[in-house]
Amino acid sequence: MRFSGKRVLIVGASSGLGAAAARAFAGQGAALVLVDRDAAGVQHLAATLPDATAIAGDATDAATVAAATAGAVDILIHTAGIDPLSATDVPGTSLDDWQAILAVNLTSAFLFARAVLPGMIDRRCGTLLFTGSIAGLKPTPNEVAYSVSKAGVIQLMRAIALDHARQGIRANALCPGFLESVMADRKGAMTADALAARSEAAAALVPLGREGRYAEMAALAMTLCDDAVSGYITGQSIVADGGMMLA
């Protein structure tokens, strides 16, 4: 199997992309450490997989980072993210929302990278996969803090790729467009009508005419973390958006 003997840390594993990645990597023999603030969700997911440890906690907390990175990590996938509806353009973004979005989407990625890199440097191998967004490449209207956080993640990834390439470490970012579900922190705040309108808007805006599937993102994540396939790819933002960036 592709990831036998590999220990994979997934941050933001309870739902969406992270949960799909957990299932996909588990199916290819990986041992998993799964982190999420949704304690019931991450514990339930870990219990359904053959070799998975759940760490329930906030991905911005030093204690969570320390608990999750206590052993060797071969592959880090950071996909925890928030995009609250309350944060819009600059005048419409509170300082609290700005700081929360930056903390989860960017600072947490830095904290986990900082924790796993020394071990990877010692072993002279390791792969980091961050979750950007097309919002990090081209701002999404009325999502300033989210767009800035994703641009920051992409530049964090590029800096790590550059600084640690000679130590056998690769870093890349997966940059989705519209995925099949809005993020968990938005879903609860949206009516059924608003969710349906979002799906219709996605279908209209995406040249391929549909939202991306989490299973597709998980398969791409495996490709980007598999040295046999992507061992010469580092520092890249891989856009998976059904062609949205073309329009």
Ligand SMILES: NC(=O)c1ccc[n+]([C@@H]2O[C@H](COP(=O)([O-])OP(=O)(O)OC[C@H]3O[C@@H](n4cnc5c(N)ncnc54)[C@H](O)[C@@H]3O)[C@@H](O)[C@H]2O)c1
């Ligand atoms: N859904 C989309 O359309 C879309 C589009 C582009 C990019 N993305 C990015 O993909 C990634 C995954 O998105 P998703 O659709 O799977 O979202 P999701 O909300 O389903 O999953 C995110 C997970 O992160 C967890 N999380 C959030 N804040 C946390 C914190 N402080 N500590 C620990 N866990 C925390 C949530 O509980 C959740 O399980 C995100 O980084 C998102 O920005 C999503």
